[in-house]
Amino acid sequence: MSLLTIFVRSFLALVVLALMILPIRFEMNKAEGENAAQNGEILEPEAAPTPEILSRPLYAYLADESQGTLPATYTRPANDTANRISVARNLAEQKQFEKALIILGNVSEGDAPSYDVRFLRARILSWSGQHDAADYIFKGLRAEYPHDPDVMVSHGYLKYYQGQLRDAEYLFSQVLISYPGYSDARNGLNRVRKARQSQ
Secondary structure (H helix, E strand, O other): OOHHHHHHHHHHHHHHHHHHHHHHHHHHHHHHHHHHHHHOOOOOOOOOOOHHHHOOHHHHHHHHHHOOOOOOOOOOOOOOHHHHHHHHHHHHHOOOHHHHHHHHHOOOOOOOOOHHHHHHHHHHHHHOOOHHHHHHHHHHHHHHOOOOHHHHHHHHHHHHHOOOHHHHHHHHHHHHHHOOOOHHHHHHHHHHHHHHHOO
């Protein structure tokens, strides 16, 4: 499969997802988003991003902020992509999946195809039970980043939830070959093996 085909499929998936949440997003923007943007309010996450997240380029300035190296007067805009990702993650952790997807749906067009946005969107779709949409995004990410352990582990959990235990076991095992200390992969593999024994 060519890179162009993968890109086109990923783009179409994003368009379909955007069309699915467009009516909800429009109402939310009218009620909340527009007022916050006009008043210059800042959407602040409730929990700090993990060190792994801070290592990604998109979060570089958040790492500086957490170390106190930004000026005290620095504020990031409410519609900043890194801010939206952080807020969406916190909403997802509170199981407010619909709101999290709306927040992600409002990232800039240039950032929408980024790894961080697509990876988080796929995870939220997986957690909210929208497995087919999540699977589509994970497949695109795996084609572009075939050795990314985070994508493989998250996709492995999705396969586990879908009952595709052999695929899940393969993904977790592959991650553990290169990253034997990856606890999420180890826990996932244990869960899959228990499920297969009880079949």
